[in-house]
Amino acid sequence: MLTGFCRQDTWERAYHSYGYDRTDHAVFGRYPNPPDVVAHPRSEAELEAVLEWCADKGHCVIPYGGGSSVVEGVTPPEDRGPIVTVALDQLDQVLEIDGVSRAARIQAGVFGPHLEDQLRPAGFTLRHFPQSFSGSTLGGWIATRSGGHYGTNQTHIDDFVESVRMLTPRGWWETRCLPASGAGPDPNRWVIGSEGALSVISEAWMRIQARPRFRAGASVQFTSWEAGYEASRQIAQAKLWPANFRSLDPELAAGSAGLTGAHSLLIIGFESSEMSQRWNIDQAVAIARASGGIVDDSGISVDDGDGKASSGAGASGAWRQAFISGGTGIGAAAGLGLVAGTFETAITWDRWPSFDAAVRTATVDALREVCGSGSVNCRFSHVYTDGPAPYYTYLGAFRNGADHLEQQRAVKQAASEAIMKAGGTITHHHAVGRLHRPWYDHERPELFAGALRAAKRSVDPDGILNPGVLIDP
Amino acid sequence: MLTGFCRQDTWERAYHSYGYDRTDHAVFGRYPNPPDVVAHPRSEAELEAVLEWCADKGHCVIPYGGGSSVVEGVTPPEDRGPIVTVALDQLDQVLEIDGVSRAARIQAGVFGPHLEDQLRPAGFTLRHFPQSFSGSTLGGWIATRSGGHYGTNQTHIDDFVESVRMLTPRGWWETRCLPASGAGPDPNRWVIGSEGALSVISEAWMRIQARPRFRAGASVQFTSWEAGYEASRQIAQAKLWPANFRSLDPELAAGSAGLTGAHSLLIIGFESSEMSQRWNIDQAVAIARASGGIVDDSGISVDDGDGKASSGAGASGAWRQAFISGGTGIGAAAGLGLVAGTFETAITWDRWPSFDAAVRTATVDALREVCGSGSVNCRFSHVYTDGPAPYYTYLGAFRNGADHLEQQRAVKQAASEAIMKAGGTITHHHAVGRLHRPWYDHERPELFAGALRAAKRSVDPDGILNPGVLIDP
Numbered sequence: 033m034l035t036g037f038c039r040q041d042t043w044e045r046a047y048h049s050y051g052y053d054r055t056d057h058a059v060f061g062r063y064p065n066p067p068d069v070v071a072h073p074r075s076e077a078e079l080e081a082v083l084e085w086c087a088d089k090g091h092c093v094i095p096y097g098g099g100s101s102v103v104e105g106v107t108p109p110e111d112r113g114p115i116v117t118v119a120l121d122q123l124d125q126v127l128e129i130d131g132v133s134r135a136a137r138i139q140a141g142v143f144g145p146h147l148e149d150q151l152r153p154a155g156f157t158l159r160h161f162p163q164s165f166s167g168s169t170l171g172g173w174i175a176t177r178s179g180g181h182y183g184t185n186q187t188h189i190d191d192f193v194e195s196v197r198m199l200t201p202r203g204w205w206e207t208r209c210l211p212a213s214g215a216g217p218d219p220n221r222w223v224i225g226s227e228g229a230l231s232v233i234s235e236a237w238m239r240i241q242a243r244p245r246f247r248a249g250a251s252v253q254f255t256s257w258e259a260g261y262e263a264s265r266q267i268a269q270a271k272l273w274p275a276n277f278r279s280l281d282p283e284l285a286a287g288s289a290g291l292t293g294a295h296s297l298l299i300i301g302f303e304s305s306e307m308s309q310r311w312n313i314d315q316a317v318a319i320a321r322a323s324g325g326i327v328d329d330s331g332i333s334v335d336d337g338d339g340k341a342s343s344g345a346g347a348s349g350a351w352r353q354a355f356i357s358g359g360t361g362i363g364a365a366a367g368l369g370l371v372a373g374t375f376e377t378a379i380t381w382d383r384w385p386s387f388d389a390a391v392r393t394a395t396v397d398a399l400r401e402v403c404g405s406g407s408v409n410c411r412f413s414h415v416y417t418d419g420p421a422p423y424y425t426y427l428g429a430f431r432n433g434a435d436h437l438e439q440q441r442a443v444k445q446a447a448s449e450a451i452m453k454a455g456g457t458i459t460h461h462h463a464v465g466r467l468h469r470p471w472y473d474h475e476r477p478e479l480f481a482g483a484l485r486a487a488k489r490s491v492d493p494d495g496i497l498n499p500g501v502l503i504d505p
Numbered sequence: 506m507l508t509g510f511c512r513q514d515t516w517e518r519a520y521h522s523y524g525y526d527r528t529d530h531a532v533f534g535r536y537p538n539p540p541d542v543v544a545h546p547r548s549e550a551e552l553e554a555v556l557e558w559c560a561d562k563g564h565c566v567i568p569y570g571g572g573s574s575v576v577e578g579v580t581p582p583e584d585r586g587p588i589v590t591v592a593l594d595q596l597d598q599v600l601e602i603d604g605v606s607r608a609a610r611i612q613a614g615v616f617g618p619h620l621e622d623q624l625r626p627a628g629f630t631l632r633h634f635p636q637s638f639s640g641s642t643l644g645g646w647i648a649t650r651s652g653g654h655y656g657t658n659q660t661h662i663d664d665f666v667e668s669v670r671m672l673t674p675r676g677w678w679e680t681r682c683l684p685a686s687g688a689g690p691d692p693n694r695w696v697i698g699s700e701g702a703l704s705v706i707s708e709a710w711m712r713i714q715a716r717p718r719f720r721a722g723a724s725v726q727f728t729s730w731e732a733g734y735e736a737s738r739q740i741a742q743a744k745l746w747p748a749n750f751r752s753l754d755p756e757l758a759a760g761s762a763g764l765t766g767a768h769s770l771l772i773i774g775f776e777s778s779e780m781s782q783r784w785n786i787d788q789a790v791a792i793a794r795a796s797g798g799i800v801d802d803s804g805i806s807v808d809d810g811d812g813k814a815s816s817g818a819g820a821s822g823a824w825r826q827a828f829i830s831g832g833t834g835i836g837a838a839a840g841l842g843l844v845a846g847t848f849e850t851a852i853t854w855d856r857w858p859s860f861d862a863a864v865r866t867a868t869v870d871a872l873r874e875v876c877g878s879g880s881v882n883c884r885f886s887h888v889y890t891d892g893p894a895p896y897y898t899y900l901g902a903f904r905n906g907a908d909h910l911e912q913q914r915a916v917k918q919a920a921s922e923a924i925m926k927a928g929g930t931i932t933h934h935h936a937v938g939r940l941h942r943p944w945y946d947h948e949r950p951e952l953f954a955g956a957l958r959a960a961k962r963s964v965d966p967d968g969i970l971n972p973g974v975l976i977d978p
Contacts, residue, residue, distance in 0.1 A: 130853065130854075130855045132738075132854045132855040133853040133854040133855045133891040133892055134742060134854075134890055134891055135853060135891050176687065177687040177691075178687075179687065185658070185659075186658075188685065188687070190691075194853075194891065200952060202952055202955075203952065204950075204952075205950045205952040205953060206950055207949075207950055207953075208928065208930065208948055209853060209928070210851055210852070210853070210892070210929070210930050211851050211852070211853055211889035211890075211891040211892030211893070211894070212661065212851045212887070212889055212892075212894060212930075212933055213851060213930035213932070213933060214649065214650040214651075214652060214661070214698065214930075214932050214933050214934040214935065214936060215698075215930050215931050215932050215936075215937055215941070215945050215948055215949070216698050216699070216700065216937055216945065216949065216957070216975050217694065217695055217696065217697065217698040217699050217957070218650075218663075218694055218697075218698065219949055219950055219953040221690065221691055221694035221695070222690055222694070222695060222953065222956065223690065224690065224691075225687065225688075225689050225690040225691065226689070226690050227689065230956075239890060239891050242742070265605075269607060269715070269779075270777070270778075270779040270780065271746075271777070271779075273744075273746070304743070304744070305743075306742075306743040306744075306792075307743065307788055311784040315780055319779075378683050378684050378685045378686060379683070379684070380603065380606040380608060380667075380682060380683070380684055381603075381605045381606040381607075382603045382605040382606045414685070416684035416685055417607055417684075417712060418606040418607055418608050418667060418684040418712050419606055419683070419684030419685075420684070421684070421685060455681065455682070456683070457681065457683050457685075457686035457687075457688050458688050459686070459687050459688050460685055460686060460687050461687040462687065463687060463688075464688055464689055468688070472688050472689060475681060475688055476680075476688070476689065476692055477677075477678045477679055477680055477692055479673060479675055479676060479677075479678040479963070479964055480678060480680075480692040480695065482675075482963040482964070483695065483703075483959075483960035483963045483964060484689070484690070484960075485963070486956075486959035486960050486962060486963040487956035487957075487959050487960050489959060490952070490955040490956045490958070490959040491952055491955070491956060502689050
């Protein structure tokens with residue numbers, strides 16, 4: 033049975049050796065421990081068969097969605113084997129749409145664009161657009177607690193999961209499909225974020241949205257980064273819940289939205305399937321202006337679903353496309369001789385100003401040491417009432433004669449240590465994988481690690497699922 | 506050391522033998538297994554001391570907040586002993602207020618009104634008003650996944666927890682204080698809803714709100730229950746996020762809001778600390794009217810914070826007070842010779858009409874059998890985009906010659922079985938306790954039970970914490 037959907041050719045094994053960082057490694061031809069087999073189950077029966085085989089033989093299993101991990105979440109560990117990577121790409125269907133409840137039953141292996149294609153004819157959308165949208169899958173989003181493009185309110189994939197169906201070495205785990213429950217700890221929340229260490233996710237009931245017809249937006253400039261982020265705090269705390277809400281520091285606003293470098297930029301976007309968002313954008317702009325925001329009325333765009341926008345979308349349209357497509361061009365950085373990367377976190381507002389200063393200083397210092405010089409910019413990818421989720425991008429010139437990946441790691445390490453020391457989280461939505469383990473171990477309560485380890489043992493007694501991710505045996 | 510805060514007098518032991526149902530039992534003088542000791546630790550050091558003593562001796566520990574459990578969550582099991590009930594009422598302070606992030610560090614034993622008293626001078630409120638508000642505590646809300654009065658959007662206590670500090674037999678478990686994180690499964694969500702089976706909660710960082718100054722509300726009538734709940738679905742799915750949002754069936758609308766019995770009632774309330782809510786209420790009323798809702802403009806009230814409401818609050822004001830105070834007068838039912846109770850659940854919209862019919866039929870049939878006759882009414886306590894959280898109240902006349910509690914149990918059993926069969930959850934916010942165990946065991950995935958059991962063993966190896974709640978050893 034396994035031969036029908038399992039592959040062992042070199043391309044398959046090389047491709048599934050890495051996540052999004054595969055280009056970095058391919059440039060240098062590094063494949064220390066590729067998977068021995070790559071399975072592409074086409075049904076739950078085939079998924080059961082491959083997991084049963086691995087459990088019997090003690091092979092390691094690496095669940096693989098779109099392979100967009102930037103944290104070595106799907107990279108086979110060098111000290112374990114044999115490795116069977118289970119790619120879910122053949123389980124890619126929307127199986128049911130419940131238009132009354134606005135929910136859909138969806139297979140885990142569907143990629144973002146294909147998922148939207150299947151919901152669109154019925155007038156719906158999941159409307160979960162992580163930056164990796166085109167190269168990642170529903171199952172991957174659930175496994176890594178993906179953060180979508182919603183800038184405020186319900187944005188993490190956690191908020192959209194009604195129920196999860198997943199296979200463990202001990203059998204199936206499926207939760208009831210419910211809008212909410214108070215019956216014990218939420219079983220869904222026990223597995224959302226488990227990064228393939230507890231199970232292979234097969235499908236989920238997801239909350240979906242009616243496709244938006246009404247939109248309103250504005251791009252507001254501020255004469256400082258401080259004024260811009262202060263306005264974003266006030267708008268978030270006013271609970272207007274904009275769908276798009278990005279705050280860009282002056283350097284990033286210059287680089288990606290064409291500003292002069294003297295101003296920070298706050299992009300605000302509302303959307304609705306039911307009603308005009310004119311009132312909402314007016315309220316948000318009023319708060320922004322009261323905090324020093326610069327935007328004239330022609331910079332406010334309102335689209336009431338009749339195809340006639342009352343103004344141009346301005347910088348925000350360009351920014352949105354740049355956000356989805358990756359923006360910074362980091363993907364090809366290794367080939368271009370750049371040491372570049374991104375990292376992201378979250379912190380409460382009271383600690384944010386000193387946090388930002390400490391993290392920038394540590395990162396620039398590390399770039400100076402590693403590359404001679406370098407730069408860091410920041411935007412808020414998400415904003416909560418109690419704090420922002422800042423997303424940093426750094427860039428330096430690769431120094432000849434030194435190992436490229438070592439230089440990357442040195443900067444990453446300095447930034448991560450600064451984040452932990454200043455009280456942040458090691459990741460807001462990139463997940464832990466193997467890369468963030470040292471800081472994750474420091475961040476979580478030690479007793480939680482023990483509880484997670486015990487829970488894992490109860491569903492995966494031989495520790496075959498994604499070893500080295502989140503916990504050690 | 507223990508003698509300073511531990512009590513063994515009859516009153517203490519009797520009082521802590523039950524939760525909110527203590528009146529039922531007191532009437533009949535039933536105290537089969539009162540706690541042997543009731544501890545009131547005044548510091549974390551005293552909490553450590555009593556837990557250490559219990560762990561050494563193998564005594565059972567029952568964490569006790571306000572004692573408002575209606576599901577036997579704090580009732581000592583009859584087959585275990587000795588029992589030490591740990592009442593948190595001495596740990597009742599707001600320790601820190603972070604006005605910038607809108608968050609506060611609060612001790613777990615504080616009762617609702619006292620908590621609000623401590624936040625009010627700084628202009629803040631937790632604004633979590635479960636029906637048990639005056640008789641329950643922050644720690645109890647976290648332990649039981651309490652549902653507050655917010656009718657939509659963020660309403661469960663889960664949404665307001667930044668971090669939890671709690672003591673287990675293996676030591677302290679404290680999470681980082683963060684607005685959000687994607688680092689592995691959320692450790693807070695592993696313990697929110699754990700009902701004292703994993704730990705004694707000592708304090709938490711909670712998201713708080715600026716006190717609302719702007720309000721808007723309306724009470725809309727419909728000529729049927731169906732029309733009323735359909736309007737509530739549409740308003741919820743339009744994501745207007747009203748703070749108060751209650752749908753009452755015609756029978757309940759007659760009994761508690763003075764309507765004639767021919768109309769259902771939808772109560773809509775918005776509030777904000779920042780801006781007028783006139784636009785929001787106008788939008789919600791427009792949707793309600795389009796679904797057949799009856800309300801004239803004088804029934805719409807807008808208070809723009811200047812103390813001048815533009816109209817009377819009408820039925821909604823009366824209803825809110827009735828909600829907080831318990832409303833149905835069930836507390837004294839036993840003394841009045843009534844078989845009465847409430848149960849609550851959640852279900853997706855597509856299944857809701859048949860679910861409602863099935864649950865009502867089963868409950869009325871059971872009342873007929875047990876009491877000769879009886880009635881059931883329903884309201885939505887919370888409404889989600891994908892389904893309502895219905896709250897049912899039943900009432901029948903106690904039949905002489907039969908055991909009172911047995912009659913209660915028979916009705917409860919019939920209703921619970923109907924809920925489970927029709928796909929609902931055994932509880933949306935009343936928790937599991939010992940009363941809901943049989944149905945909870947059926948609702949959760951079996952592998953989750955195993956994972957929870959393993960996690961419990963890792964923090965409570967001897968199983969001393971609230972035995973019989975959620976899981977068996």
